[in-house]
Amino acid sequence: MNCKEVNKNxxxxxxxxxxxxxxxxxxxxxxxxxxxxxxxxxxKETLAIITQEKAAKPNPFLFTRIQEEINNLEEPRKVxxxxxxxxxxxxxxxxxxxxxxxxxxxxxxxxxxxxxxxxQSMVYQSDEFYLNDLQQETIESFLLTEE
Amino acid sequence: MSDSGLIxxxxxxxxxxxxxxxxxxxxxxxxxxxxxxxxxxxxEDITQDVFIEVYKSVNKFRRESKFSTWIxxxxxxxxxxxxxxxxxxxxxxxxxxxxxxxxxxxxxxxDTLGTDPEIIFENTEKADMLHRAIDSLPKNQKIAFTLxxxxxxxxxxxxxxxxxxxxxxxxLIHRAKKNLQKKLLNYxxxx
Numbered sequence: 156m157n158c159k160e161v162n163k164n165x166x167x168x169x170x171x172x173x174x175x176x177x178x179x180x181x182x183x184x185x186x187x188x189x190x191x192x193x194x195x196x197x198x199k200e201t202l203a204i205i206t207q208e209k210a211a212k213p214n215p216f217l218f219t220r221i222q223e224e225i226n227n228l229e230e231p232r233k234v235x236x237x238x239x240x241x242x243x244x245x246x247x248x249x250x251x252x253x254x255x256x257x258x259x260x261x262x263x264x265x266x267x268x269x270x271x272x273x274x275q276s277m278v279y280q281s282d283e284f285y286l287n288d289l290q291q292e293t294i295e296s297f298l299l300t301e302e
Numbered sequence: 303m304s305d306s307g308l309i310x311x312x313x314x315x316x317x318x319x320x321x322x323x324x325x326x327x328x329x330x331x332x333x334x335x336x337x338x339x340x341x342x343x344x345x346e347d348i349t350q351d352v353f354i355e356v357y358k359s360v361n362k363f364r365r366e367s368k369f370s371t372w373i374x375x376x377x378x379x380x381x382x383x384x385x386x387x388x389x390x391x392x393x394x395x396x397x398x399x400x401x402x403x404x405x406x407x408x409x410x411x412x413d414t415l416g417t418d419p420e421i422i423f424e425n426t427e428k429a430d431m432l433h434r435a436i437d438s439l440p441k442n443q444k445i446a447f448t449l450x451x452x453x454x455x456x457x458x459x460x461x462x463x464x465x466x467x468x469x470x471x472x473x474l475i476h477r478a479k480k481n482l483q484k485k486l487l488n489y490x491x492x493x
Contacts, residue, residue, distance in 0.1 A: 166483035197490045198483070201428045205337075205451050208429075213332045213346050218324050221353045222317075228354070 156180040161191045169199050305369035312360050324353055327370070330453060331377045337452030338381035338444075340433040348380050355380070367462065374455075374463045378445055385437075435485040443478035446471055 156177075161184050167173050168181050185192045214220075303322065311319030331352050335345035355376050363372060436444060445464060449455045455463070457471045464471065 162483075162487055163480075165487070166479045170479070194487055194490055197428075198486055200425075201432050201486055204425065204429045204432055208336055208340065209333055209452060211332075211336060211342055211345075213328065213342075213349060217328065217346060217349065218321060221324070221350050224350065224354055225357055228358075 156184045158184075158188060158191055161185070161188070162194065165191075165195055165198055166202075169195070169202055306365070309360060309363060309369060312357070320357060323356070327373055328353070330370075331373060334374060334377045334449065334453050335381050337436075337448035338378075338385060340429075340436075344384065348377070348384055351380050352377050371459070371462045374449070374453075374459075378449070378463065382441070382445075431486065431489050432482075435482050435489075438485065439478050439481055442466075443474050443481065446474040447478035447482075450475055 161181055164173060164177065164181060168178060173181065185195055303319075305323070305326075308319045308323045308326075312323065328349060332345055332349045335348040335352075336342070339345045339348065352373065356373060363369070436447065439447065442464070446460055449460045449463060450457075457468055457475070460471045460475075461468045466474075
């Protein structure tokens with residue numbers, strides 16, 4: 156086996172996936188070839204990093220975090236459902252009320268304005284009357300009608 | 303208790319059943335996420351997202367596949383989505399790395415490899431190279447390789463998660479290893 160062939164099969168050798176015959180040939184080559192042996196050792200060390208990474212453990216409070224997150228998700232969802240239903244009803248009702256109020260206000264404003272046509276004199280008639288609640292004869296009329 | 307029994311209990315709102323399911327699967331999910339993210343914090347965040355998704359979607363689980371297959375699919379999809387979203391803001395991370403002069407995953411490798419600075423540096427460099435080589439693999443090769451190497455899933459289990467044939471899984475993992483070998487050997491020769 157030459158260096159080129161060894162380089163093609165090195166990862167399978169590290170993984171122990173080579174046929175026994177090929178494995179023996181490769182082993183023999185590594186004994187004699189320093190460069191290939193260095194590559195083999197480097198590759199073996201690099202792939203061993205996966206095993207080290209697999210040893211990593213998650214935070215022991217991960218479940219508490221998840222539970223908290225789930226509780227947070229559930230609470231706002233209920234509020235949101237209530238709000239969205241409330242908003243669904245409130246929006247058209249508010250708009251209708253505003254529309255009716257607008258129409259009523261418009262009509263009342265229209266009625267309160269008096270337009271002056273050309274040639275119409277500015278005569279104001281007072282609707283107010285002086286009231287005399289005293290049903291008795293006044294002193295002036297008493298003196299004038301003295302018999 | 304079986305997965306099916308736990309799921310029935312979770313559907314009824316049993317929090318204790320959800321805890322049992324978490325205890326059973328959280329390391330599998332975390333390892334899968336680690337294989338894609340190579341970063342403990344990201345892997346934890348995605349594991350959290352996976353279990354929240356399981357809790358929210360448990361009523362949609364129709365038992366057409368095993369629960370383990372379903373949860374692995376969620377973990378893979380969430381990890382890939384996270385990588386995709388990260389790529390969008392990659393330029394920001396690059397600036398952060400330039401400023402900090404270090405990467406997050408260096409801290410984790412230091413944690414697992416002792417205190418010799420030379421060993422730490424060498425392994426950090428190798429880990430970085432390995433991660434870059436895995437990340438540069440085509441999507442399906444990366445999924446198959448990660449599930450096989452980080453989660454020790456059998457080819458049959460991988461074929462169920464990926465919904466492809468057994469021979470396709472064999473081919474994907476073989477090509478993934480060849481690609482990794484090529485990239486890593488080139489790197490060693492250059493350095």
